Amino acid sequence: MTRPLTSLVRPELLEIAPYVAGRTLEALHREHALDQILKFASNENPLGPSPRAIEAVRAAAAHMHRYADAGAVRLREALATKLGVTPAHVVPTCGSNEMILLATQAFVRPGDEAVIHHPSFLMYPIAVRAAGGVPVLVKGADWGIDLEGMLAAITPRTRMVFLCSPNNPTGDIVRAAELDAFLARVPDDVCVIIDEAYHEFAHDPAYPDAVRLVDALSHRPLIVLRTFSKAHALASLRIGYGVMRPELASVFERIRQPFNANGMAQEAALASLADEAQISRSVTANRDAMGPLADGLRALGVHVRESHGNFLFCRFAVDCPPLCAALEREGLIMRPLTAFGVDPHYSRITVGLPEENARLLAALRTLLPAPVTRAAH
Ligand SMILES: Cc1ncc(COP(=O)(O)O)c(C=O)c1O
Structure with missing residues (x-):
């Protein structure tokens, strides 16, 4: 019987779960043949570089x-x-x-x-x-x-x-x-x-x-x-x-x-x-887009945490992995936080440009159950 090559490796390395990166535009393009893909998954800067x-x-x-x-x-x-x-x-x-x-x-x-x-x-x-x-x-x-x-x-x-x-x-x-x-x-x-x-x-x-x-x-x-x-x-x-x-x-x-x-x-x-002007544009764009995105998510019944970064930590009423899979079929990449060891109701959403955020909110509106409002009680 041949010895598995990994048996020669320091055993503690085999216990490491590989880093899970946000899905890439290329991967989604390959899988779903979609052209208009938007990524909200890796805390990138949607304005792009200087x-x-x-x-x-x-x-x-x-x-x-x-x-x-x-x-x-x-x-x-x-x-x-x-x-x-x-x-x-x-x-x-x-x-x-x-x-x-x-x-x-x-x-x-x-x-x-x-x-x-x-x-x-x-x-x-x-x-x-x-x-x-x-x-x-x-x-x-x-x-x-x-x-x-x-x-x-x-x-x-x-x-x-x-x-x-x-x-x-x-x-x-x-x-x-x-x-x-x-x-x-x-x-x-x-x-x-x-x-x-x-x-x-x-x-x-x-x-x-x-x-x-x-x-x-x-x-x-x-x-x-x-x-x-x-x-x-x-x-x-x-x-x-x-x-x-x-x-x-x-x-x-x-x-x-x-x-x-x-x-x-x-x-x-x-x-x-x-x-420096480009960095302030990026910071301002993030600040200006974050509030409306958070409000839009809250209106859909999502719990949104205050954030000092360029992303939002969100708790959904539904499990996020299937929700993210449904979004991906529409060309939208959102990141469930299960790889972070957080329960499946949570996702992290990178703030995009206003029109990108609007597309995400529109897709979520069709995928999420209507929030229970006071009036409904
Ligand atoms: C908190 C934090 N530190 C470090 C990094 C690594 O960034 P990079 O290696 O691209 O500089 C990231 C990337 O997402 C991050 O979120």
Whole structure:
């Protein structure tokens, strides 16, 4: 009898459920031969990237036979200027996902624990498991971020804590005073990751400036994650970064892949950073479209949570997987949250352009049972 090849693999890796991405336009096109497909599933930016970024990619494409600047020097400098840190504080990565993997590789030894609020971004537990660690998920009441519960879950084996704010998929934020009080109680030898993938969309005055904490709390490992995939609309190029103390950044210089930030991504990110007007247009478009979308959903009997991101955490009266399948047949991709470990009544809806949201609402109106109104009682 031959030995299964996977028997040679570290057994804990076989227990990892693969990351489930939102369905793509291509997949739906293949399955249903539909042309007019709209995606509300991956928290992308429906406005698209800055025209300057597209131009920069075109120009950089002519040089794709050359390796890119391995140190991403100009990008680091531009980010450092924007963030008020030094270039040595910034580590550009292949999407912020790579920073999650690198940080986990650096801090988690087999058997170590990482505390993560639940539900949150699926890659945190995957990265912890891949490093041989144990993700400790802390579920708050009503899906909130339970900071007290997270503190209580910290043990001598805890090496990392993940905080996602605005949180994917709930849209919750951790406010400045809460964050300061929380960090004061997390032991100094625990690395804290603050994932701010959606920070541009958060306009609550109490939303903290987490980058400032990197130097303010220089005695502790703290990494702020940012990405160009969301407000900057460069998801396909895979470019993100971590902000941290230079001594910590130097660790990732040792273990990251050379050329992890590809040439076209570096140029597009630089061009997008320089086009602040495009980012404010994206943020404003999101803010303007979110309210009417939430109202429209509520009118259909959907419970919609307040969100600080570019997506809505929604509770439907019906099970979402069949509802999402029915929507897909109409060319609309919505994301059930079962892969996030949330019950089947929940979905996450990325805010689209007003006309796109109107199409989603119209389809939901035909698919959902009429809400029970007061008048009906
Ligand atoms: C909270 C959060 N962090 C990180 C990422 C990864 O983004 P990227 O690797 O595209 O930068 C995502 C993507 O959806 C996310 O929602």
